[in-house]
Amino acid sequence: MSDDAMKILQVYRSEPTDDIKKLVEILNRDRVADEFKLYDGEPNYDTLVQKIFANDKTVCWW
Amino acid sequence: MESLKVYILIANRVYNDGIRSGLGLAVENHYAYPVIMNGEFPRFSDYMSENIAWIMDMEGQVYSCGAEAPTELPADAEIANISLEELGEAMRDADVIIPYGLPKQSHEPPAACSE
Amino acid sequence: MAADPNKLGIFVTSPQHMRHILGITKAAVRAGKEVMVFFTYKSIHLTKNPLFRELTELCPVENIAICADSYICEGYDNVNDVPPGLIDKQMRTQAFHGAILDECAKYIVM
Numbered sequence: 001m002s003d004d005a006m007k008i009l010q011v012y013r014s015e016p017t018d019d020i021k022k023l024v025e026i027l028n029r030d031r032v033a034d035e036f037k038l039y040d041g042e043p044n045y046d047t048l049v050q051k052i053f054a055n056d057k058t059v060c061w062w
Numbered sequence: 063m064e065s066l067k068v069y070i071l072i073a074n075r076v077y078n079d080g081i082r083s084g085l086g087l088a089v090e091n092h093y094a095y096p097v098i099m100n101g102e103f104p105r106f107s108d109y110m111s112e113n114i115a116w117i118m119d120m121e122g123q124v125y126s127c128g129a130e131a132p133t134e135l136p137a138d139a140e141i142a143n144i145s146l147e148e149l150g151e152a153m154r155d156a157d158v159i160i161p162y163g164l165p166k167q168s169h170e171p172p173a174a175c176s177e
Numbered sequence: 178m179a180a181d182p183n184k185l186g187i188f189v190t191s192p193q194h195m196r197h198i199l200g201i202t203k204a205a206v207r208a209g210k211e212v213m214v215f216f217t218y219k220s221i222h223l224t225k226n227p228l229f230r231e232l233t234e235l236c237p238v239e240n241i242a243i244c245a246d247s248y249i250c251e252g253y254d255n256v257n258d259v260p261p262g263l264i265d266k267q268m269r270t271q272a273f274h275g276a277i278l279d280e281c282a283k284y285i286v287m
Contacts, residue, residue, distance in 0.1 A: 011285065013194060014165060019099070019128070019146060026150030027159075038197055045200035049208055052185065052283050057157075060286045062073060062165035062191070063279055077190070079218040079247075086271020092278070158278065160286050162190045163218065 009055040010035045011048070013062055020061050027059065063091065066157035069149075070096040075171065077163025078104035081124060085113045088120035095122055095156075097149060098141070100166060101129030106136060114139035125149070184211045186281030188274055189220040194287045195228045201285065202235050212236050213281055215273045217244040220287075221251060224260035233262030242269040 008031050010024050027033075034055060036048050052058050068087050070080040081104070084094030094117050103126075104110050114124045115137045124141045125131075127149050131141035144152070153159055185205045187198060202212045214236065216223060221243050223229055233241055245268035248255050259265050278284065 013191075013197070013287075017165070022146055023150045023153065026147065027154060029154075038194075043197070043200065045197075045204035046207065049185070049201060049204040049210070052285060053208070053210070058283065058285050059159045060161065062161045062163075066278055068278075077218070080190070083190075083217060083271055083274070087275055087278070090272060090275030090278075092275065158284065160188065160190070162286075164191055164193070 005032070006057065007032045007034070007055040009033075009051050009058045011038060011058060011060040012036070013038050013060065015039065016061060024059075024061075066092045067155060068092050068094050068158040068160065069153050069156045070094065070160045070162050071099060072096060072102060072162050073099045073166045074164045075102040075104070075167075078102070078110070080160070080162035081110065081113050081117070083160075083162065084122065084124075085117050085120075088117050088122050093122050094120070095125060095152075097125045097127050097144065098129075099127050101126075102166065103129075103132060106132070106139070108136055111135050111137040111139040114141065180278075180282040181211070181280055182282040183209070184213065184281040184283070186277035186284040187212065187214045187287055188277065188284070189214060189216045189223065189287045190218060191287060192219045192222045195223045195226045195232075198223070198287050199228050199232050199235075201287075202232055206235050210283075211240065213240045213277050215242050215244070215269070215277055216247075217271070217274070218247045219251065221247045221253070224248075224263065229260060230262040238264055238267065242267040242273040244271065244273075245269060
């Protein structure tokens with residue numbers, strides 16, 4: 001798979017810090033990026049699992 | 063079995079066990095890159111320093127991001143400096159990124175944590 | 178062996194997120210996926226959470242393991258105090274994390 005086509009999912013367990021935002025910006029560059037906030041209300045885990053399996057890679061931040 | 067590039071990000075002083083976890087993957091033929099963020103260094107016991115040196119022997123590397131890496135560690139261990147931007151670029155090639163343990167604490171540890 | 182596209186690995190390093198681990202596992206099983214979970218370092222305290230037992234009932238017994246060294250380092254007895262739902266041979270080493278990376282095409286850290 002070419003790098004350009006990579007689909008990446010960013011999951012956040014808490015509000016991302018500036019360092020995390022910077023890293024995510026670099027990781028997402030030229031990629032198809034999605035995100036999921038676990039800290040934002042009651043998470044829909046079915047949606048999260050669907051996203052994990054739809055993306056090539058998942059990063060789950062603190 | 064494919065050898066994977068694994069970055070283990072350590073943002074909290076209590077979770078430098080991520081280095082041991084990285085070594086565990088290195089002995090499984092993966093490339094381990096533990097990254098100590100913002101100066102949250104462990105106490106450099108002989109055990110910890112040997113683990114850092116062993117990761118280097120297994121073609122991995124322990125990094126410091128956001129604070130100058132200490133020098134003259136025991137057991138010929140070395141920690142390399144990496145900037146946040148360099149880390150982001152390096153992790154674009156990662157197979158696995160592991161934000162390890164807990165995030166950084168708001169306060170410095172009290173004296174009760176010193177032992 | 179290529180990683181199984183229907184297998185999700187969960188690497189647990191934080192002692193805080195049992196609700197998420199259980200929620201994700203339940204959702205994955207509902208979606209027909211298999212889940213492997215490894216608890217390491219201070220996350221092994223989650224084995225004392227009543228939800229841990231529920232988690233073990235969702236997965237084949239060989240798919241859930243904890244780091245034995247971590248369990249002992251945190252003061253627990255790995256012989257006389259095996260967490261309910263776990264069997265003693267699932268007190269494993271970091272090699273189980275390696276097995277998750279080998280076997281699971283999808284992976285999340287908690």
